[in-house]
Every structure is written in C-alpha cells, then in structure tokens.
Amino acid sequence: MLASKQKKKKYLSYLIRPRSIALVGASANKSKIGGIIWSYLQSFSGKKYPVNIKQETIDGIRTYNRIIDIPEEVDLAIIAVPAKNVPSVIDDCIEKNVKAAIIISSGFSEIGEQGKKLEDEIKNKISSTNLVVLGPNTLGVYVPSIGLDSMFVVKEKSRRPGKGPIAYISQSGASAVGFMDMAEYHHYGISAFVGLGNKLDVNENDMLELFCDEKDTKVICMHLESIVDGQRLLKLCKKITPSKPVIILKAGRSEAGARAAMLHTGSMAKPSQAMDGAFKQVGIIKANDMLELFDYSRILAYQKPMFGPNVAVVTSGGGYGVIATDYIEDSSVGGGLRMAEISIRSKEKLREKLPGFASVNNPIDLTGNVTDEMFDHAFNVVNEDENVDGILSFPLIQTPLTTDKLVEITEWWFKNGKKPMVPCIIGGSYSEEVIRKLEARGVPVFPDIRRAVLSLRVLYERGKYLMKVKKGEKFKFEKRE
Amino acid sequence: MLASKQKKKKYLSYLIRPRSIALVGASANKSKIGGIIWSYLQSFSGKKYPVNIKQETIDGIRTYNRIIDIPEEVDLAIIAVPAKNVPSVIDDCIEKNVKAAIIISSGFSEIGEQGKKLEDEIKNKISSTNLVVLGPNTLGVYVPSIGLDSMFVVKEKSRRPGKGPIAYISQSGASAVGFMDMAEYHHYGISAFVGLGNKLDVNENDMLELFCDEKDTKVICMHLESIVDGQRLLKLCKKITPSKPVIILKAGRSEAGARAAMLHTGSMAKPSQAMDGAFKQVGIIKANDMLELFDYSRILAYQKPMFGPNVAVVTSGGGYGVIATDYIEDSSVGGGLRMAEISIRSKEKLREKLPGFASVNNPIDLTGNVTDEMFDHAFNVVNEDENVDGILSFPLIQTPLTTDKLVEITEWWFKNGKKPMVPCIIGGSYSEEVIRKLEARGVPVFPDIRRAVLSLRVLYERGKYLMKVKKGEKFKFEKRE
Numbered sequence: 001m002l003a004s005k006q007k008k009k010k011y012l013s014y015l016i017r018p019r020s021i022a023l024v025g026a027s028a029n030k031s032k033i034g035g036i037i038w039s040y041l042q043s044f045s046g047k048k049y050p051v052n053i054k055q056e057t058i059d060g061i062r063t064y065n066r067i068i069d070i071p072e073e074v075d076l077a078i079i080a081v082p083a084k085n086v087p088s089v090i091d092d093c094i095e096k097n098v099k100a101a102i103i104i105s106s107g108f109s110e111i112g113e114q115g116k117k118l119e120d121e122i123k124n125k126i127s128s129t130n131l132v133v134l135g136p137n138t139l140g141v142y143v144p145s146i147g148l149d150s151m152f153v154v155k156e157k158s159r160r161p162g163k164g165p166i167a168y169i170s171q172s173g174a175s176a177v178g179f180m181d182m183a184e185y186h187h188y189g190i191s192a193f194v195g196l197g198n199k200l201d202v203n204e205n206d207m208l209e210l211f212c213d214e215k216d217t218k219v220i221c222m223h224l225e226s227i228v229d230g231q232r233l234l235k236l237c238k239k240i241t242p243s244k245p246v247i248i249l250k251a252g253r254s255e256a257g258a259r260a261a262m263l264h265t266g267s268m269a270k271p272s273q274a275m276d277g278a279f280k281q282v283g284i285i286k287a288n289d290m291l292e293l294f295d296y297s298r299i300l301a302y303q304k305p306m307f308g309p310n311v312a313v314v315t316s317g318g319g320y321g322v323i324a325t326d327y328i329e330d331s332s333v334g335g336g337l338r339m340a341e342i343s344i345r346s347k348e349k350l351r352e353k354l355p356g357f358a359s360v361n362n363p364i365d366l367t368g369n370v371t372d373e374m375f376d377h378a379f380n381v382v383n384e385d386e387n388v389d390g391i392l393s394f395p396l397i398q399t400p401l402t403t404d405k406l407v408e409i410t411e412w413w414f415k416n417g418k419k420p421m422v423p424c425i426i427g428g429s430y431s432e433e434v435i436r437k438l439e440a441r442g443v444p445v446f447p448d449i450r451r452a453v454l455s456l457r458v459l460y461e462r463g464k465y466l467m468k469v470k471k472g473e474k475f476k477f478e479k480r481e
Numbered sequence: 482m483l484a485s486k487q488k489k490k491k492y493l494s495y496l497i498r499p500r501s502i503a504l505v506g507a508s509a510n511k512s513k514i515g516g517i518i519w520s521y522l523q524s525f526s527g528k529k530y531p532v533n534i535k536q537e538t539i540d541g542i543r544t545y546n547r548i549i550d551i552p553e554e555v556d557l558a559i560i561a562v563p564a565k566n567v568p569s570v571i572d573d574c575i576e577k578n579v580k581a582a583i584i585i586s587s588g589f590s591e592i593g594e595q596g597k598k599l600e601d602e603i604k605n606k607i608s609s610t611n612l613v614v615l616g617p618n619t620l621g622v623y624v625p626s627i628g629l630d631s632m633f634v635v636k637e638k639s640r641r642p643g644k645g646p647i648a649y650i651s652q653s654g655a656s657a658v659g660f661m662d663m664a665e666y667h668h669y670g671i672s673a674f675v676g677l678g679n680k681l682d683v684n685e686n687d688m689l690e691l692f693c694d695e696k697d698t699k700v701i702c703m704h705l706e707s708i709v710d711g712q713r714l715l716k717l718c719k720k721i722t723p724s725k726p727v728i729i730l731k732a733g734r735s736e737a738g739a740r741a742a743m744l745h746t747g748s749m750a751k752p753s754q755a756m757d758g759a760f761k762q763v764g765i766i767k768a769n770d771m772l773e774l775f776d777y778s779r780i781l782a783y784q785k786p787m788f789g790p791n792v793a794v795v796t797s798g799g800g801y802g803v804i805a806t807d808y809i810e811d812s813s814v815g816g817g818l819r820m821a822e823i824s825i826r827s828k829e830k831l832r833e834k835l836p837g838f839a840s841v842n843n844p845i846d847l848t849g850n851v852t853d854e855m856f857d858h859a860f861n862v863v864n865e866d867e868n869v870d871g872i873l874s875f876p877l878i879q880t881p882l883t884t885d886k887l888v889e890i891t892e893w894w895f896k897n898g899k900k901p902m903v904p905c906i907i908g909g910s911y912s913e914e915v916i917r918k919l920e921a922r923g924v925p926v927f928p929d930i931r932r933a934v935l936s937l938r939v940l941y942e943r944g945k946y947l948m949k950v951k952k953g954e955k956f957k958f959e960k961r962e
Contacts, residue, residue: 320659
C-alpha cells in the first residue's frame with residue numbers, strides 16, 4: 001500500500017512535468033476544444049502526439065487512431081472527447097502504461113446520475129492501477145516553464161500569467177479563467193495551475209503532496225468548493241506551512257453558497273463552523289474571495305513576513321493616512337495590527353530632510369511638496385526604527401515633484417528593506433501607469449487601502465505563525481538582520 | 482439674523498456659480514500655484530481678472546494691483562498668496578463687496594498656534610459681513626459645467642472628471658486629488674467638487690444647504706475628518722435624503738485615526754460611538770473609505786434603489802456564483818440581502834433558451850457556452866420575476882461566444898430594467914477594455930465581488946429608507962412599474 005502511495009505521488013508529478021503528451025481528441029478545427037488545446041500545446045517543450053480516429057493528419061502532422069498506436073512512451077494523456085467515449089480511452093491509457101491523464105470533457109457528475117455512473121466506471125478501471133486522473137470537467141493544467149497549456153479558453157480573451165513562485169489550484173474552472181487573466185495583467189507569476197474539476201481521483205490533498213516538494217513553488221494557493229478529507233488536509237498543511245505558505249479560499253461557506261457549490265460541481269461542501277480555527281491552527285491563511293486569494297498569495301510570495309504588529313504609514317496625502325489608520329486599528333480589518341510609535345530618534349532623522357509642516361508622527365505625512373528623496377529617506381528611517389515591524393507605503397502619486405525615480409525607490413525598499421512593505425496607490429490613468437511599472441518589476445501594488453491593510457495583516461499572521469512553529473525569538477532575530 | 486442667513490446661503494452659490502472671478506496671486510510662472518490656477522481658469526466661461534502686485538501683465542493680459550482696482554463686479558476671489566498677506570486681501574474683498582472667497586493658501590491652523598491666529602483674524606474681519614470664505618488650505622472648487630477649476634494639481638498627473646450628477650465635498654485635499662483622478666478614469670461625472678480645507682467659515686453643513694437645492698446635483702457625497710455641528714448635519718440630512726442620497730465617509734473613526742485627523746487638518750474629530758445609528762436614522766449612507774464613497778455615490782447616482790432583499794445572481798462562471806452567494810448571505814457584507822428564490826415559471830422560461838446543463842436555480846449559471854442572447858434572456862426573466870428585487874450581473878467575460886453586443890445588452894438592462902442591476906467583471910486586459918466601454922456608457926462596473934455586493938446592499942438600504950419615509954407600499958409600487 002505504501003509502495004503504491006509513493007508511486008502515485010511520483011506519477012502525480014507527470015501532470016505538471018510530463019516528457020511526452022498525447023492529446024486524445026486533437027483537432028485541426030480551432031473552434032473545437034481539441035483544436036484550441038492542440039494549438040496551445042505547440043509551445044510544449046516535450047513530445048506531443050495528436051490522437052484522432054477521424055482525421056489522418058493535423059496541420060501536416062500524422063495522427064494516431066488510439067493512444068496504444070503511439071510507438072513511444074506517453075507520460076500524460078489529455079482527453080477531450082465526448083464523455084461517453086472517455087472510459088475506453090482510459091482503458092487505452094492503462095494498456096499503454098500512461099502515467100497521468102487529464103479528462104477535460106464535461107458531462108459527468110456535474111450533470112447528475114448518468115454522469116456519476118460514468119465517473120464510477122472510470123474509478124473502477126483505475127482503482128487497481130497507478131494511473132492518476134485529473135478531472136473530469138476541468139481546464140486541466142498550465143505550466144509556463146515548460147509551455148504546457150491544456151486550457152481551452154482562447155488567449156485573446158483570457159491571457160496566461162508568466163513563470164513565478166505560486167502554485168494555483170482551483171476547483172472552479174470559471175474562476176480560474178478570471179484569476180489567471182487578472183494574474184497576467186498584474187505580472188503575478190505562477191509555477192503551475194491545476195484545475196481539479198470533479199475530483200474523480202486527484203484531489204486537493206494530492207496537490208498539497210505534489211507542491212510540497214516542488215522546488216519552483218514557494219506559495220500554494222487553492223480555491224476549493226468542497227474538501228475531500230479535512231483531517232488529511234490539515235495534517236498535510238501542518239507539514240507544509242512552516243516552509244511554504246498555504247492560502248485557501250473555501251467557497252460555499254454560507255448554506256446557500258454550499259448549495260450553489262453542490263449544484264455547480266456536484267460535490268457536497270461541508271459546513272465551515274470549526275474550519276476557521278482548524279485552518280489557523282495549522283497555519284493556513286484564509287481568503288474570502290478570488291481577490292483575497294490573489295492578493296494574499298502574491299504578497300506572501302513576493303514579500304517577507306512581518307514579525308510584530310506595528311505599522312508605519314508613509315504617505316504624502318494626509319487624508320490617506322487617516323483612512324489607513326482607521327483600517328489598521330480596526331480589528332475586523334487589521335486583525336491586531338496597530339500604528340507604530342515612531343521613536344524620538346527617528347522623528348529627528350525625519351525632520352532633517354522633511355519640510356517643516358510635514359508630520360513626523362505616524363502616519364508620516366510627507367505632504368504635497370514631497371520629493372523622491374524624501375520618500376527614500378522616510379523608508380530608510382522607518383526601516384531602521386526598532387518600533388516599526390512593517391510599512392504601508394501610500395504616496396499621493398499625483399503630486400508635482402515626484403518622478404519615475406519613485407518607482408525605483410519603491411522597488412528597492414520593497415525588495416531590500418529589513419521590514420516588509422506593502423504599496424498602495426489610488427488614482428486614474430497616471431496611477432495605472434505607475435502601478436503597471438511597479439508590477440512589471442515584481443512589486444505588487446494595491447489600488448485599495450483596505451486590501452493593502454489586509455495584506456499587511458496576512459504578512460503579520462504569517463510572521464506570528466512562523467514565530468510559533470519555529471520557537472520565536474531566534475527566528476525573529478535571524479529574519480530581521 | 483434670518484435675513485443674513487438667507488443672504489449667506491445665496492452667497493454660497495457664488496462659490497460654484499460665479500459670473501466673474503479675481504485670482505489674487507495670479508502668475509505667469511506655470512510652476513507656481515498662482516500660475517497653474519491661472520492657466521486652468523482660462524476654461525472658465527465667465528470673466529476672470531488676474532491680480533498681482535508685481536507683474537504688469539500675464540500672457541499679455543493686464544493685471545490689477547488689488548481687487549479694489551478691478552472696475553467691474555467680482556463674484557468670487559480665489560486667493561493664492563502667502564498666508565501672512567491673506568488678511569489684507571480679505572479686507573479688499575470686503576471693500577469691493579466680493580460675494581465669496583476661496584483661500585487656497587496653506588500655513589494656517591494646520592501648522593499650529595501662529596496659523597490659528599491668522600485664521601481668527603480673518604474670522605473677525607468677516608463676522609459682520611456677508612462674505613463667505615472657503616478654506617484656507619484647500620484645493621478650492623471644480624465645476625466642470627462652467628469650466629471653473631481652482632485646483633493647483635497639474636492635469637498631466639491628476640485628471641478631472643466630466644459633468645455628472647454627483648456633488649463631491651472633501652475635507653482632505655490629497656484624497657480629493659486621488660478620488661477625482663480615479664473618477665475621470667471611470668467616467669464618473671460630478672456636478673461640483675468643493676474642498677473644505679480648514680473650514681474657517683464654510684463647512685459641510687453649508688454645503689448640504691447649497692447642494693440641497695442645486696438642480697444639477699442628484700447625489701451628495703462627503704469625505705469629512707471632523708464634524709462641526711452634528712445636530713445640524715443630521716437635521717439637514719433628514720430634510721435632504723428623501724430626495725437626494727447623502728453618502729458620508731467620516732475618516733478618523735479610530736482613536737489613532739482621530740489623532741491623525743487632528744494633526745492633519747487641525748480639527749478635532751469627535752468619537753463616533755453613536756454616529757452610525759444617528760446617520761442611519763436620517764438616511765445617510767456610511768462609507769468606510771474613499772473607494773466605498775466612490776462606489777456608493779456612483780451606484781446611487783446611476784442606478785435605482787432596491788425595494789426588497791432578494792438578489793438574483795446571473796453568471797456564466799459557476800465558481801463566481803458560489804462566491805457571490807457567500808457574500809450576499811453574509812450579513813457583515815450583504816447586510817440583510819439574500820438569494821432570491823427563482824419562481825417556477827421563471828425557471829421554465831429560462832430553460833427554454835438555455836443549454837440543458839445550465840443551472841436555472843439561483844445563482845443562475847449560464848455556463849461557458851453562454852451567448853449574448855442567453856444573457857439578454859436571463860436578464861429579461863429575472864426582471865419579470867416577482868421574487869427578485871435586484872440583480873447581480875457577473876459574466877465570465879472570457880468565454881468564447883459572447884461578443885461586444887453584451888456591452889449593449891448590459892447597458893440596456895442596467896438603464897431600463899425594472900429591477901436595479903449591478904455589474905461585476907473580473908479579469909485582465911480584455912476585461913479592462915469591456916469595463917472601459919461600459920463605464921463610458923454610464924454603467925459603473927465593479928472589478929471585485931465584495932464591492933459589487935456592498936453596492937447592492939447600499940441600493941437596498943436606500944430602498945428601505947425611501948419606503949420608510951414615503952410610507953412604503955404606494956411608493957414601492959410606483960417605482961416598480
């Protein structure tokens with residue numbers, strides 16, 4: 001049993017690291033699912049074989065009638081044929097000793113009893129084999145580092161993110177489309193996307209096992225509508241979270257939401273009464289929607305944790321500072337964050353280079369006369385202040401004297417500061433330009449004060465958890481210096 | 482006393498509807514505040530006079546040494562000279578019988594005792610006159626319909642919104658810059674912006690009096706850091722809110738935030754314990770930050786109220802529907818909204834034109850095969866359903882079969898449906914394009930599920946309030962048909 005488990009774990013990796021792929025249902029017709037996938041598979045760096053019983057060639061390439069006709073080894077089969085034909089394709093996969101299969105096709109348990117039977121039939125077929133099956137009813141996988149893209153949504157409308165440190169697992173295909181499109185726009189990079197679909201075989205716990213050891217993955221984020229085995233999920237997360245943050249959006253929290261989830265994926269979502277506490281216990285960061293999942297995973301991937309609750313707000317808009325303070329001190333948003341007491345020495349240092357009417361209290365208000373250098377100076381001072389654990393950077397980007405150099409300065413402190421920093425920018429066209437520039441440099445920017453404060457809160461939650469599991473002070477010291 | 486009050490109220494209108502303006506401190510130097518304002522005043526449709534004691538001409542136009550040298554009547558003086566020179570300019574304004582003055586200059590109570598004395602001096606001067614004074618320490622006013630723009634932030638970085646139904650009053654200049662820049666980007670139109678600054682004379686209650694009767698203004702939104710006279714504010718709002726929604730962001734709600742507000746504007750922010758209840762009582766909609774102020778004012782300006790709690794979610798992304806359901810049913814976000822029970826007749830009608838695997842329960846999931854016509858059909862059905870009070874439109878915009886026509890369909894139902902509809906779209910470049918198109922047609926779009934649900938909640942709060950003050954059922958019937 002253990003041997004089989006380990007083998008299964010090994011086979012899982014072929015879902016995201018195959019050397020060769022067969023596309024069953026490959027088509028020359030670009031308006032068909034098998035046509036879209038075949039065209040996007042051309043970027044795959046390994047071998048790819050089109051399987052189609054009706055077409056002899058696709059774009060001049062010879063097709064195979066069945067997987068078993070392919071003369072070489074096949075690591076991954078991507079299946080895009082009508083549901084009723086899938087069981088026989090699975091037979092072929094088993095015969096050919098394919099390691100992993102993705103059933104893109106829909107028409108299974110999500111449509112009711114008849115589809116459920118088809119799923120059971122496939123379950124039976126694979127139960128005594130090592131074949132791992134993802135789906136059905138899924139977008140499949142997307143792994144930018146090897147050009148693997150099984151998603152049947154056209155790139156013109158739905159872009160794909162670049163390479164990066166985040167593994168993204170979603171039980172909702174639709175949300176995944178919106179999420180990844182948004183990710184590309186914000187230069188949010190992923191190591192792999194895996195769409196779970198109906199979870200006939202592969203589920204979220206398998207993904208935790210897979211990405212736990214996957215070295216390109218620094219953060220795991222999951223959008224789930226049901227939880228297959230909560231105890232196992234918690235156990236796995238307890239093992240993973242000391243080294244990699246795990247963020248989970250469990251949709252279907254309300255009773256009506258759970259009903260909607262059941263109708264949507266055919267899986268029963270369990271009520272979440274005790275879930276929040278258990279999640280927190282094992283270091284899971286909870287997200288309430290796609291945007292939180294997006295924000296928390298990118299800030300945890302690109303920024304260091306925060307090892308105390310004290311936030312310095314560095315702004316050039318006095319009114320911004322007041323609103324930020326309200327959110328930081330409101331426990332329902334800040335969750336225990338508080339405004340740092342800027343040290344007397346820091347205040348003196350700030351005064352050296354700031355205009356007389358600037359405020360050196362927290363929020364530090366550099367005023368509308370702020371220059372790039374003043375921001376640089378203020379970031380320096382708060383990074384050195386022992387009373388400060390994290391920084392909210394909130395420039396009024398429309399003031400006259402700051403320039404493009406502020407982008408560089410913000411990037412530098414975001415990446416090299418001792419304390420974690422979260423940037424917030426609000427405005428229109430010019431702000432959008434600045435945000436695009438910063439995000440292209442790997443600096444996530446929040447166009448919403450509340451989202452920025454929530455992200456700081458998550459960095460602090462992460463810091464508290466690490467101090468707990470790594471026995472506190474020593475770790476704190478190590479990370480700070 | 483009453484006579485003087487009425488006169489003052491009349492004079493207030495010269496702040497936003499002057500026939501002639503004198504700019505004291507006008508300059509030919511475009512990097513000076515008086516230079517920026519003079520250049521933007523060129524778009525003003527009335528008469529404008531540059532006042533500058535040092536320069537003979539500005540761009541070939543003859544300047545005046547003092548306001549009293551101007552041979553014709555001056556309705557509004559905009560003052561942009563150093564703080565210490567302001568009192569003598571106020572003397573001139575009184576002598577010249579100017580109706581309203583805006584003190585742009587900073588260096589008053591916000592810098593401490595010395596500035597406070599200057600303010601008191603000006604207060605004394607105007608106390609026995611009808612001159613109304615806005616500021617000091619303010620961006621002044623912006624009234625797109627007459628090209629009046631006293632804001633000294635350059636348009637390259639900080640764009641100005643177009644004409645529209647929203648009056649925007651802000652005590653924070655910085656936030657106003659960010660807010661209006663954002664407003665322009667989202668085609669949010671304003672009737673007027675007024676920056677309150679230090680509120681030496683004119684305050685938020687004067688603004689409520691002014692915009693109460695201002696026919697271009699359908700919605701009043703205010704960003705306040707202090708409240709001068711809470712009782713009067715509530716009394717005024719009670720009078721206004723039955724006909725015009727009032728949305729207030731009271732920043733400085735936390736103790737630390739109130740301290741920050743005091744440091745920032747020199748005004749003491751009162752604790753807000755009982756405020757929420759009192760606000761609700763008189764129909765004020767409360768916003769927690771700039772984005773909520775923005776969202777609530779635009780949805781109230783462009784969409785009808787909601788006269789019951791039942792929301793129909795129309796989506797093409799099953800996962801989207803689940804998250805939306807969670808928020809609608811979560812009272813901390815939905816605030817009493819709930820998922821509508823779609824009627825049997827509506828379900829039948831939906832099934833007529835939807836694919837078999839679509840869900841006709843709520844959330845209504847049109848699936849990835851959705852066409853423009855299916856959205857049109859679904860919007861029609863839920864608008865006719867007696868069980869539905871409002872609609873969340875949440876297309877997965879990346880699906881292949883919908884086209885640009887969906888923009889027109891969404892616009893039509895947004896503007897002509899019997900039930901209020903709030904659109905939510907999430908994604909990247911293509912979504913941004915669609916959102917830009919919809920917003921250019923006057924349809925606000927929310928790129929965030931939580932914000933969309935909060936906006937529906939606000940429409941429902943507004944509906945409940947109107948039913949209460951207008952004695953319910955009759956009004957409900959009128960608005961629905």
